[in-house]
Amino acid sequence: MEKSRVLIVGGTGYIGKRLVKASLAQGHETFVLHRPEIGVDIEKVQLLLSFKEQGARLVSGSFNDHKSLVNAVKLVDVVICAISGVHIRSHQILLQLKLVDAIKEAGNIKRFLPSEFGTDPARMAHALEPGRVTFDDKMVVRKAIQEAHIPFTYISANCFAGYFLGGLCQPGFIIPPMDSVILFGDGNVKAIYVDEDDIAMYTIKTIDDPRTRNKTVYIRPPENILSQREVVQIWEKLIGKELHKSSISAQQFLSSMEGQPYEQQVGMGHYYHVCFEGCLTNFEIGEEGVEACGLYPQIKYTTVQDFMKRYV
Amino acid sequence: MGKSKVLVVGGTGYVGRRIVKASLEQGHETYVLQRPEIGLDIEKVQMLLSFKKQGAHLVEASVSDHQSLVEAVKLVDVVICTMSGVHFRSHNLLVQLKLVEAIKAAGNVKRFLPSEFGMDPALMGHALEPGRVTFDEKMTVRKAIEDANIPFTYISANCFAGYFAGNLSQMGTLLPPRDKVLLYGDGNVKVVYMNEDDVAAYTIKTIDDPRTLNKTVYLRPPENILTQRQLIEKWEKLIGKQLEKSSINEQDFLASIKGLDYAAQVGVGHFYHIFYEGCLTNFEIGEGGEEASELYPEVKYTRMDEYLKVYKHEKLCI
Numbered sequence: 001m002e003k004s005r006v007l008i009v010g011g012t013g014y015i016g017k018r019l020v021k022a023s024l025a026q027g028h029e030t031f032v033l034h035r036p037e038i039g040v041d042i043e044k045v046q047l048l049l050s051f052k053e054q055g056a057r058l059v060s061g062s063f064n065d066h067k068s069l070v071n072a073v074k075l076v077d078v079v080i081c082a083i084s085g086v087h088i089r090s091h092q093i094l095l096q097l098k099l100v101d102a103i104k105e106a107g108n109i110k111r112f113l114p115s116e117f118g119t120d121p122a123r124m125a126h127a128l129e130p131g132r133v134t135f136d137d138k139m140v141v142r143k144a145i146q147e148a149h150i151p152f153t154y155i156s157a158n159c160f161a162g163y164f165l166g167g168l169c170q171p172g173f174i175i176p177p178m179d180s181v182i183l184f185g186d187g188n189v190k191a192i193y194v195d196e197d198d199i200a201m202y203t204i205k206t207i208d209d210p211r212t213r214n215k216t217v218y219i220r221p222p223e224n225i226l227s228q229r230e231v232v233q234i235w236e237k238l239i240g241k242e243l244h245k246s247s248i249s250a251q252q253f254l255s256s257m258e259g260q261p262y263e264q265q266v267g268m269g270h271y272y273h274v275c276f277e278g279c280l281t282n283f284e285i286g287e288e289g290v291e292a293c294g295l296y297p298q299i300k301y302t303t304v305q306d307f308m309k310r311y312v
Numbered sequence: 313m314g315k316s317k318v319l320v321v322g323g324t325g326y327v328g329r330r331i332v333k334a335s336l337e338q339g340h341e342t343y344v345l346q347r348p349e350i351g352l353d354i355e356k357v358q359m360l361l362s363f364k365k366q367g368a369h370l371v372e373a374s375v376s377d378h379q380s381l382v383e384a385v386k387l388v389d390v391v392i393c394t395m396s397g398v399h400f401r402s403h404n405l406l407v408q409l410k411l412v413e414a415i416k417a418a419g420n421v422k423r424f425l426p427s428e429f430g431m432d433p434a435l436m437g438h439a440l441e442p443g444r445v446t447f448d449e450k451m452t453v454r455k456a457i458e459d460a461n462i463p464f465t466y467i468s469a470n471c472f473a474g475y476f477a478g479n480l481s482q483m484g485t486l487l488p489p490r491d492k493v494l495l496y497g498d499g500n501v502k503v504v505y506m507n508e509d510d511v512a513a514y515t516i517k518t519i520d521d522p523r524t525l526n527k528t529v530y531l532r533p534p535e536n537i538l539t540q541r542q543l544i545e546k547w548e549k550l551i552g553k554q555l556e557k558s559s560i561n562e563q564d565f566l567a568s569i570k571g572l573d574y575a576a577q578v579g580v581g582h583f584y585h586i587f588y589e590g591c592l593t594n595f596e597i598g599e600g601g602e603e604a605s606e607l608y609p610e611v612k613y614t615r616m617d618e619y620l621k622v623y624k625h626e627k628l629c630i
Contacts, residue, residue, distance in 0.1 A: 014355075039485055039486070042475065046474060
């Protein structure tokens with residue numbers, strides 16, 4: 001396939017940096033938005049410079065400067081926004097509306113991928129407060145995109161392996177415990193775990209694919225559709241030891257949300273929908289959606305078992 | 313030289329991660345302290361896992377748990393601490409006293425490199441408040457090391473290029489200015505600029521070298537001893553354009569400290585000593601010191617014109 005020119009906004013973030021890497025690896029001419037506001041953040045500056053050394057181009061632009069965004073957008077065919085890549089941070093999602101305005105004015109963009117990369121917000125209107133803010137904000141952005149007739153692809157990436165597998169699906173953990181684990185309910189609800197590098201690879205595959213135009217792409221690697229109990233069993237097999245298991249009911253979990261700080265409540269609400277309701281797997285993909293592994297079988301995704309070996 | 317067993321404390325920090333990388337590259341058996349407190353920082357966890365993948369061992373221990381520190385220290389020959397690798401941050405430095413206690417109790421460590429990697433604190437007794445806190449605390453740690461008769465090497469690494477060269481020594485940014493540059497005084501005071509990767513490479517060279525035992529090692533590669541004006545000239549040559557220069561005198565610079573927050577005052581104080589007093593170059597290395605680029609001529613250190621190349625902006629994207 002011909003090279004595309006890709007602009008990545010939020011390129012120094014958790015998912016953003018993987019998108020930059022995947023875009024370069026798949027041979028696209030990759031531009032990374034460099035916001036002057038990052039000023040004296042040495043980590044971000046050095047990450048941007050390392051992208052440059054790998055062949056990316058840095059473009060100066062700020063969400064506070066509409067003209068700079070338009071100028072940046074005019075350089076490329078595709079815009080990918082990876083702002084707020086972490087599930088429980090959401091106040092930045094609406095900044096994308098400025099990007100939508102810039103894309104509309106520039107008029108040259110063939111595809112826009114907004115910052116999604118999690119649970120499909122179109123299916124989460126019923127979600128608990130305050131976690132629903134994430135989905136409400138993403139739907140506001142989607143509406144703006146569609147009203148502006150910008151060609152889009154939405155990526156529903158499900159559970160980030162680094163966060164969910166690292167903690168054996170327990171909130172507040174990102175390194176697997178060696179002794180005990182708390183199961184949500186009976187631990188038999190299915191979820192979907194995807195290595196963040198694979199999320200980036202699938203995403204970059206979609207950007208110029210007519211099959212994904214104006215579609216939602218679900219990343220559902222078949223071998224990674226597992227219950228919490230199955231994840232725990234994989235870990236137990238890897239470490240050669242059985243964990244002490246206890247269980248928390250849905251009611252107990254919801255009760256424990258009260259009194260928690262806002263961000264924690266947002267995160268716990270998301271965990272509730274994933275781990276108790278099974279919101280990632282309790283529906284069939286309709287005609288508005290396509291599945292990434294079916295579209296791109298050549299990608300050898302990381303299995304849960306292979307992913308967890310790093311923690312042994 | 314035979315392999316050493318090295319423990320890096322602060323391995324996910326700005327300098328620490330480079331030390332881990334250099335230790336692995338130079339063939340040492342490398343341990344990285346993993347503190348339980350980092351459990352929720354995904355970037356640090358993933359960095360630690362990438363060290364593990366490159367062959368490092370992760371050792372879980374907490375600086376607030378003496379016995380776990382002793383057990384970590386007993387695994388190795390050399391301990392390198394890179395806590396608070398950034399010049400301006402200093403509140404972490406005294407945590408090293410717990411590490412000193414653990415090293416004393418363990419009794420097996422052949423060399424300890426505390427968190428220095430900047431100006432030599434022994435020469436900064438006169439430094440301005442509140443910046444002097446950095447040096448006072450490093451001296452407190454040094455005293456504890458020497459009272460405990462722990463073999464040491466102190467690394468005086470001077471100016472990190474990521475903070476002082478990439479921005480042509482301008483405060484408040486990390487990237488070179490486009491059009492105008494501010495000179496400190498006449499810009500003719502000599503400074504030493506170091507690529508951070510070279511700091512790490514030299515550091516790891518010293519850890520089992522008898523010439524650096526109980527010494528301060530100064531990093532002064534001759535071609536990186538530059539005035540601010542010379543640094544700017546290198547950049548101008550790279551981009552083919554002259555910057556408009558203005559100057560701030562010593563009195564005005566010091567006056568600008570008033571009204572700043574604490575951390576900024578610390579930073580301005582350090583800038584003052586480096587760029588007005590020339591504290592990195594205004595002394596001869598005595599018998600308690602060694603110079604790294606003389607000890608290790610095989611290290612091909614990064615010159616500043618090479619270092620600055622990555623900062624050039626393509627015309628299209630300005």
